[in-house]
Amino acid sequence: MAEEKNPSDVDRQDLENTKNNRPESVHLRRRYSDFFQFAPVGYFTFDRTGVILEANSTGALLLGTDRNRLLNKPFSQFISPESEKVFELHSRRIFNSRTLQSCDLKLSNHHNSPIWVQLESLAFQNGRSDSEQFLTVAKEITHRKAAEEALRKTHDELEQRVAERTAELENINRKLRRQIFECELAEAALKESEQKYSTMVEDALIGVYVIKDGIIEFANDKLADIYGYEKNELIGMQSLDLIHPEDRALTREMRTKRLTGENVPSEYEIRGLKKNGDTIWVMRSFSLINYQDGPAISGIVSDVTKRRKAEEALRESGKELRILSNQLLSAEEKERKRIARELHDGIGQALSAIKFSVENSLRQLRNEADHRELKPLEAVIPLTQKTIEEVRTIVKDLRPSILDDLGILATINWFCREFQNVYTDIRIKTKIDIQEGDIPSLLKTVIYRILQEALNNVAKHSRANLVQLKLEKSGDRINLKIQDNGLGFDLAKTISLKPSQRGFGLASMRERAELSGADFEIVSSAGKGTVIHVQWKV
Helix, strand or coil, X not given: CXXXXXXXXXXXXXXXXXXXXXXXXXXXXXXXHHHHHCCCCEEEEEECCCEEEEECHHHHHHHCCCHHHCCCCEHHHHECHHHHHHHHHHHHHHHHHCCXXXXXXXXXXXXXXXXXXXXXEEEEECCCCCCEEEEEEEEECHHHHHHHHHHHHHHHHHHHXXXXXXXXHHHHHHHHHHHHHHHHHHHHHHHHHHHHHHHHHHHCCEEEEEEECCEEEEECHHHHHHHCCCHHHHCCCEHHHHECHHHHHHHHHHHHHHHCCCCCCCEEEEEEECCCCCEEEEEEEEEEEECCCCEEEEEEEEECHHHHHHHHHHHHHHHHHHHHHHHHHHHHHHHHHHHHHHHHHHHHHHHHHHHHHHHHHHHHHHCCCCHHHHHHHHCHHHHXXXXXXXXXXXXXXXXCHHHHHCCHHHHHHHHHHXXXXXXXXCEEEEEEECCHHHCCHHHHHHHHHHXXXXXXXXXXXXXXXXXXXXXXXXXXXXXXXXXXXXXXXXXXXXXXXXXXXHCCHHHHHHHHHHHCCCEEEEEECCCCCEEEEEEEEC
């Protein structure tokens, strides 16, 4: 078998043959030398230990020194300390594998700042000296490395900001859940207190009396306690003396009707007077009896003064709870709007800037580097675009900017289109018969949230293929009606469930509607779809 020759030896032999046999050999050698010296990449020849045997002008420029000063010097003198091990491993792999090897390393350029280069090396046997050497092509990749580092830093910053925003949202949601839980506890405590108080009144604070001809004939100790008298002081008193002067006419009228057999309420509340002159509220219940051979009235009295005060306090507390709920919803909308704006103006714009910077860097690198080497960087562009789209989706879910920019009517049309794009098997028929200016600004967010929750329920539970949406103004009323042809549900059974089992969707819609002063109604039955009707008076 013929002896295999190294490619560099063949080139040199061809040059020698050309020199001996052709007159234009001098010109051809000059062209070969020029190509070698002024190539856009650096060419080096190293011995096995990494000593520079040959270098072209571009290679000398990369190392920041004159070409003549490079020869017979270790290449390691020009390598940054952190890349020395990389070059040692690279050199060993060249001779172990006898195949083309590549690596990236940083050079200590003496005239400029350190630069990054990519080395591609191949071992060969020098035919003249019979020594092992390797050829290396060096390409500067400083810009690519800088772009990769910038992208990495930006990616880390983005992940950090997303993590911070996520933690912030989780903290807000945790606070909202805590406040709602505290409100539910307060409401439950009030109900428990009212129940205990009612039981106490029925079992302990019940006075029994018998009245004949307007005179108290019988009274028990409880009745005496209620009005602040001794029991024997009540016997023989005019019963009207225990009634507030402003209510005595009503009491006299009801007693007369009862004695004559007319229908009157069996119990009623009325103001009473205690012995010390204090006014109290009592619950009176009486019936017609025969007492001592004549008609008389037997009744019971319960002191409901505390209950009346508790009811008033409960009504006030209910008002305060509704105000708090309204404030919580308003705070939630403001926070959604703020976070959406920061995501759009901050992260969204940063991602767009990253994408533009990478694309710009790619355009520059394509003019001076092998395109195959740019594929990892090119893969970043669709990833960045996908992240931009995900941020936009999050912003829309938090609060669509169209609601603030163009109003509720444009938002409804946009949301219905987006919904149908996602749920292609559900068709929405809309009928809008109202002007944007006819809808108060505070109701626009309420209408959007109710519509959003209703359509989400349709997509999740109803299996409907048609939704009819109507928003109109009739006189001084604004009507919102959302009707689907889905499976429907047993409304009575759902209402009878515990709040924790009912889900949050229906309760959220009802709460938003009622807090905005609307009448809220749901009509549904199994197999007949669902209708949600909300009406506001403006």
